[in-house]
Amino acid sequence: xxxxxxxxxxxxxxxxxxxxxxxxxxxxxxxxxxxxxxxxxxxxxxxxxxxxxxxxxxxxxxxxxxxxxxxxxxxxxxxxxxxxxxxxxxxxxxxxxxxxxxxxxxxxxxxxxxxxxxxxxxxxx
Amino acid sequence: xxxxxxxxxxxxxxxxxxxxxxxxxxxxxxxxxxxxxxxxxxxxxxxxxxxxxxxxxxxxxxxxxxxxxxxxxxxxxxxxxxxxxxxxxxxxxxxxxxxxxxxxxxxxxxxxxxxxxxxxxxxxx
Numbered sequence: 001x002x003x004x005x006x007x008x009x010x011x012x013x014x015x016x017x018x019x020x021x022x023x024x025x026x027x028x029x030x031x032x033x034x035x036x037x038x039x040x041x042x043x044x045x046x047x048x049x050x051x052x053x054x055x056x057x058x059x060x061x062x063x064x065x066x067x068x069x070x071x072x073x074x075x076x077x078x079x080x081x082x083x084x085x086x087x088x089x090x091x092x093x094x095x096x097x098x099x100x101x102x103x104x105x106x107x108x109x110x111x112x113x114x115x116x117x118x119x120x121x122x123x124x125x
Numbered sequence: 126x127x128x129x130x131x132x133x134x135x136x137x138x139x140x141x142x143x144x145x146x147x148x149x150x151x152x153x154x155x156x157x158x159x160x161x162x163x164x165x166x167x168x169x170x171x172x173x174x175x176x177x178x179x180x181x182x183x184x185x186x187x188x189x190x191x192x193x194x195x196x197x198x199x200x201x202x203x204x205x206x207x208x209x210x211x212x213x214x215x216x217x218x219x220x221x222x223x224x225x226x227x228x229x230x231x232x233x234x235x236x237x238x239x240x241x242x243x244x245x246x247x248x249x250x
Binding site: 009011012015025027029033034035036038039051081082083084085086087090092102103104106109110111112113114117118119122 | 134160227234243
């Protein structure tokens with residue numbers, strides 16, 4: 001017997017355009033503050049699992065494996081709402097982030113700001 | 126004589142990781158409200174032009190050409206701040222959007238929300 005895996009709902013199979021690698025970019029935004037936390041990639045399988053469990057699961061391009069966000073660190077993302085853009089090639093995940101989203105320990109991944117010809121620590125967030 | 130094109134500053138050449146097509150995803154966020162407007166792609170050339178002019182210029186994958194956002198529609202994006210993520214493979218553009226960001230006329234591209242097994246008009250924004 002094989003374990004049954006969550007399947008992506010038909011409407012999303014139709015509407016989400018995965019690229020030639022079978023991936024789609026997904027932006028994670030804190031649902032109540034609007035803070036952009038990170039951008040990562042999803043496969044159909046990781047998106048299906050995310051919808052099934054309510055916990056965000058990406059696809060790790062470096063490990064070529066499902067990446068259950070926070071599985072090791074505890075810094076999970078609870079999915080509050082999934083949005084799909086006009087042409088179906090980008091996802092927006094409205095999430096409740098536990099702890100920092102970035103592997104560096106920063107609250108979000110966009111902490112470097114371009115200023116006066118160099119990248120500096122962003123002033124906010 | 127050839128027209129001189131804006132060059133990407135060295136620090137960004139070092140820190141921004143363009144993919145095998147020479148592109149990097151760029152998220153546009155309204156700087157003061159946090160609204161995520163759209164996601165598109167930038168080449169080194171389009172990023173250099175954006176920094177030079179202060180008006181956001183993407184790379185159109187379908188047209189394989191510079192895409193000066195709003196050149197036809199007038200719905201331009203003024204760059205307020207550029208951020209680079211932790212590993213340099215995603216950009217965040219904090220912008221002042223004129224008019225709707227989406228070619229459909231919606232204010233942003235993420236107007237479809239997954240609910241009860243189908244994509245519906247998002248309630249907000």
